[in-house]
Amino acid sequence: MPPRLRLRPEHLRTRIPQQRPSHQQCRYASLATATTPAPPIEQTIHSSPLIARYPPTQPPSYKPPEFRKSQLHRQYASLLRSSPLMLLFQHNNLRSVEWVGIRRELAAALRKVDESLAADGRPDYFGDGVKLQIIQKGIFPSALKVVEFYHPEQQPQAPVHHPTDPATATSATIPDTLAASDDTRLTHGLSRTAHEVAEANRRNKKLKHGLEPLLSGPLVLVTFPTVSPRHLKAVFEILAPNKEFPAPKRKANPGYHEPAVQSGLQKLMMLGARVEGKVFDMEGARWVGSIEGGLDGLRAQLVAMLQGVGAGITNTLESAGKSLYFTMEGRRSILEDEQKAQAGEAPKEG
Amino acid sequence: MITKFITSVSTTFSPFNARSGKTARSFLALLPPNARQNMKIDVKMLPRAAPSTSSNSAKPEPAAMLLLGFKDGKQMSLDLEKLKTKDVQEEVDRHSRLLGRQEELTGN
Numbered sequence: 001m002p003p004r005l006r007l008r009p010e011h012l013r014t015r016i017p018q019q020r021p022s023h024q025q026c027r028y029a030s031l032a033t034a035t036t037p038a039p040p041i042e043q044t045i046h047s048s049p050l051i052a053r054y055p056p057t058q059p060p061s062y063k064p065p066e067f068r069k070s071q072l073h074r075q076y077a078s079l080l081r082s083s084p085l086m087l088l089f090q091h092n093n094l095r096s097v098e099w100v101g102i103r104r105e106l107a108a109a110l111r112k113v114d115e116s117l118a119a120d121g122r123p124d125y126f127g128d129g130v131k132l133q134i135i136q137k138g139i140f141p142s143a144l145k146v147v148e149f150y151h152p153e154q155q156p157q158a159p160v161h162h163p164t165d166p167a168t169a170t171s172a173t174i175p176d177t178l179a180a181s182d183d184t185r186l187t188h189g190l191s192r193t194a195h196e197v198a199e200a201n202r203r204n205k206k207l208k209h210g211l212e213p214l215l216s217g218p219l220v221l222v223t224f225p226t227v228s229p230r231h232l233k234a235v236f237e238i239l240a241p242n243k244e245f246p247a248p249k250r251k252a253n254p255g256y257h258e259p260a261v262q263s264g265l266q267k268l269m270m271l272g273a274r275v276e277g278k279v280f281d282m283e284g285a286r287w288v289g290s291i292e293g294g295l296d297g298l299r300a301q302l303v304a305m306l307q308g309v310g311a312g313i314t315n316t317l318e319s320a321g322k323s324l325y326f327t328m329e330g331r332r333s334i335l336e337d338e339q340k341a342q343a344g345e346a347p348k349e350g
Numbered sequence: 351m352i353t354k355f356i357t358s359v360s361t362t363f364s365p366f367n368a369r370s371g372k373t374a375r376s377f378l379a380l381l382p383p384n385a386r387q388n389m390k391i392d393v394k395m396l397p398r399a400a401p402s403t404s405s406n407s408a409k410p411e412p413a414a415m416l417l418l419g420f421k422d423g424k425q426m427s428l429d430l431e432k433l434k435t436k437d438v439q440e441e442v443d444r445h446s447r448l449l450g451r452q453e454e455l456t457g458n
Contacts (some may be wrong), residue, residue, distance in 0.1 A: 213372070
């Protein structure tokens, strides 16, 4: 068979490097002092940004990122930042059948609210966005601390080195851009700086976010993508029924009164709520749920109240003048009557 | 915690109270999943602010109470402000072990 590779024998011979004569070497030595071209002006004024050696979506994290707890930390931090309204419940040994039933009932109730909102023509139907999530009791407080207390954008930026600044001598150590997990320039939620903020708060206990006493034991979180009292009302009617938020009747919703769902609901206890960063207890949460008409309704009430206040002030200021006018008018009419009476008497007498 | 001999649980607490809220909640979390069929459980949650005794009462009632009823009719009332979860468990276990021994002796 012919060979697969067509090799020519002269290619297989190795090439011996030619020895250059000495005068040519001297010429090359003089060429070694040739100047490099001048750098562009931009490079002399600004130092070039250091290239990061990690992808922008995966900056190095302080704790190992492959652990489930690091990923849960990220999930909880994003959940906390994206849900302005969340309810906290305690779940006491619910079984999976009960969970399935409760989630089903919740989804059905929220779908009904969405349908009614869509029928009204309002665009904010997002019942799908409401999630019931069991949270880990060690990682959630840490994520909450990072979200509440770590604000890297408020901290002063690290000074950028200027090439002519004496501090930027060439022998100064510029931190390298390899993926070091304890790099202090990183500012994401899993970085060392965020971890230090959370640690400091754990030790100092100076800054409190108000949810600390609730964050123990088995917890479940119901998160809403926006503050919508109508969806909140539906959730209350299912999960924490009350006189104010009555549970659906047996005829209207037979699935709700299944034994599994009912026994599961008895084991759910509502602890509190976090609305836009502020902590409410049960009563406060119910008050939020009882606001009529949602945020728009609140705004309309506020506007009406402000208008009313304006009208009230005008009335009060005018009332002094008005009462004076009425008094004078009354006096004038009385005087006129007296004059008429006198005029009437005079011709009588005369 | 031996929960076989408990017939009724009744609690009043405020979840925002750091000491008693945690104790009460962890006690409720220790009850087994089938507990609701065998015992009557009544939970009353107080709002965040402790109920201030505005009227002149001689003895302010404790904000956090746990009332347990056992199979032999004994009513145990525990003050959750003073006791920790472990202490509550010990009390319950002590009486439950007694009842357990009695049951064994009577051959049930």
